[in-house]
Amino acid sequence: MKILMSRPESVAIDYAIKNFTEVIQSSEYLDYTPEFLREVIVADELDVDCEFDVFEAIMHWYEHDKTEREKWLATLISSTRLVQFDTVFITQHIQILPGCEQIARNALKWISKPIKHNTAPTSVYKKPRKQRLCLLAIQNSTTLPSKQVKYLQRYNRALDVWQRCCEVEYLDCIYDLVLHHESLLFFGARTHGLQKHTTIKRLDLKTLTWNKTVKLERRRDELCVALYGDNIYTFGGFDGSQALNTVEIFDIHKSCWQPRASMNVCRYGASTDVYDKKIYIFGGWGADGKPLNSVEYYDPKKNVCVKCTNMFEARGRPGLALLNHYIFIIGGHNNDGALTTVEQYDPQKDSWITISLEHVEQFGISAKTMGGHEVYALTERYYLSQIVTVKTPLSVYGSNLYVEVPNNFTNKLQTKFLSRH
Numbered sequence: 294m295k296i297l298m299s300r301p302e303s304v305a306i307d308y309a310i311k312n313f314t315e316v317i318q319s320s321e322y323l324d325y326t327p328e329f330l331r332e333v334i335v336a337d338e339l340d341v342d343c344e345f346d347v348f349e350a351i352m353h354w355y356e357h358d359k360t361e362r363e364k365w366l367a368t369l370i371s372s373t374r375l376v377q378f379d380t381v382f383i384t385q386h387i388q389i390l391p392g393c394e395q396i397a398r399n400a401l402k403w404i405s406k407p408i409k410h411n412t413a414p415t416s417v418y419k420k421p422r423k424q425r426l427c428l429l430a431i432q433n434s435t436t437l438p439s440k441q442v443k444y445l446q447r448y449n450r451a452l453d454v455w456q457r458c459c460e461v462e463y464l465d466c467i468y469d470l471v472l473h474h475e476s477l478l479f480f481g482a483r484t485h486g487l488q489k490h491t492t493i494k495r496l497d498l499k500t501l502t503w504n505k506t507v508k509l510e511r512r513r514d515e516l517c518v519a520l521y522g523d524n525i526y527t528f529g530g531f532d533g534s535q536a537l538n539t540v541e542i543f544d545i546h547k548s549c550w551q552p553r554a555s556m557n558v559c560r561y562g563a564s565t566d567v568y569d570k571k572i573y574i575f576g577g578w579g580a581d582g583k584p585l586n587s588v589e590y591y592d593p594k595k596n597v598c599v600k601c602t603n604m605f606e607a608r609g610r611p612g613l614a615l616l617n618h619y620i621f622i623i624g625g626h627n628n629d630g631a632l633t634t635v636e637q638y639d640p641q642k643d644s645w646i647t648i649s650l651e652h653v654e655q656f657g658i659s660a661k662t663m664g665g666h667e668v669y670a671l672t673e674r675y676y677l678s679q680i681v682t683v684k685t686p687l688s689v690y691g692s693n694l695y696v697e698v699p700n701n702f703t704n705k706l707q708t709k710f711l712s713r714h
Contacts, residue, residue, distance in 0.1 A: 305329075309329075313339050314451040317350045323357045327362065327365035337421075338422070343707055344700070344708075345378075345704065348373055348378075349451075351373070366391055367396055375387070377704035378400070378708045379712050380404055380405075383401055384401070386711075425699070426699060427699070427703040429445050429448075430446050431470065432444075444457040444460060444461060445459035458703065459496075459706050459709075469518035469694065471525065471696065473525060475497065476497050476504075478493055478525070479495075490512060491511065492508060493506050493507065501706065511539070514531055515531050516530030516561065517574060520567075521567050521572055522593075523545065527543075528540055528563065528591070529559065529561050531578075535559070536561050536579055536580045538558060539555060539556075540552070542593075553596055556591070557598055560577035560579055562610045564577075568615060570592075571590040574589055574590065575604065575622055586606060588600075588601040601643055602645060604638075604645060606632060608622065608624070608632055609625055618641065619637050619638065621648075622636045622637075634647055
């Protein structure tokens with residue numbers, strides 16, 4: 294990192310733009326000239342998942358030498374995308390900064406009455422950056438009372454930490470989570486008293502309000518939900534007395550659920566992923582309450598469920614991630630304990646190989662692909678391998694659900710939360 298500023302300036306700026314979340318953690322970052330920093334943070338392609346992280350980086354740079362840098366603060370703040378911030382946050386945290394009062398007022402005016410232009414807005418703070426996906430998580434655990442406040446948390450790549458970004462009151466246990474039509478949908482909950490629900494709760498990410506939506510056709514929990522194209526599919530679940538093999542699709546035009554061809558195996562607590570226009574379902578628990586090693590896929594076009602080669606080990610609630618045309622299945626539970634293995638599935642060959650691990654035991658785990666080249670086990674502390682790498686775990690106990698959300702939503706979500714806490 295120390296050789297960065299010794300490079301030609303244009304090369305150094307391009308490097309900082311593409312590696313922003315890394316460079317702002319270096320000591321060299323604090324020595325950036327204001328002109329150099331402005332060229333970096335104004336870029337539409339800036340490597341950042343949430344605009345709040347840009348604001349924090351500016352403030353960190355400014356506080357390193359307030360006396361000399363105060364005159365540059367307004368210029369740098371105006372290079373952020375202020376109109377994607379919460380209005381209360383702008384008033385409380387930006388309008389009070391030296392030289393930033395008018396910038397904040399202009400942003401608030403734009404937010405309250407955005408002017409429709411035939412061309413892109415000329416002010417930088419009105420222009421959206423290149424869209425990126427930000428990782429959110431929410432606790433999914435029966436260890437907490439159902440009425441206790443839970444939180445959506447955002448993974449901050451710059452700091453390698455999870456940060457609370459939204460309160461979620463009275464959200465019950467055991468559900469699945471998807472992003473659909475600018476809303477987060479929470480599926481198939483149960484209360485702490487084990488009562489099953491038909492509930493689907495919807496958080497509108499544009500208005501940050503909770504709204505009602507069409508209920509499930511049948512009470513259940515531990516179902517799997519997959520988003521394919523514009524459609525939502527549900528698979529299996531447990532209704533309190535038996536495992537289910539049902540498959541349903543939500544018809545957005547008729548606003549109702551329609552049955553589809555059933556799975557070959559009744560299952561709950563499985564994991565799903567979409568690959569090559571098919572929805573794959575892995576493991577879970579079966580009708581006898583024992584973990585499954587069975588795998589199948591649902592073909593939406595043909596409306597048929599097809600058996601695949603079984604996994605080597607039976608697993609309930611395994612972590613799952615897709616990378617380089619392979620599907621990685623991580624951990625899980627086999628009723629004797631948490632598993633320490635990772636299996637790699639090749640959908641094109643319908644074949645499996647095992648990846649050896651040490652000191653890893655986890656179920657209720659989740660896995661994600663980040664940066665397009667690595668798989669992360671997101672609730673485990675230990676190093677796994679060159680392919681499967683561990684990131685900072687959530688600071689809460691229990692299994693968690695993850696969803697990737699466009700950063701234009703997380704910008705307001707994060708700043709609204711911070712303005713009220």
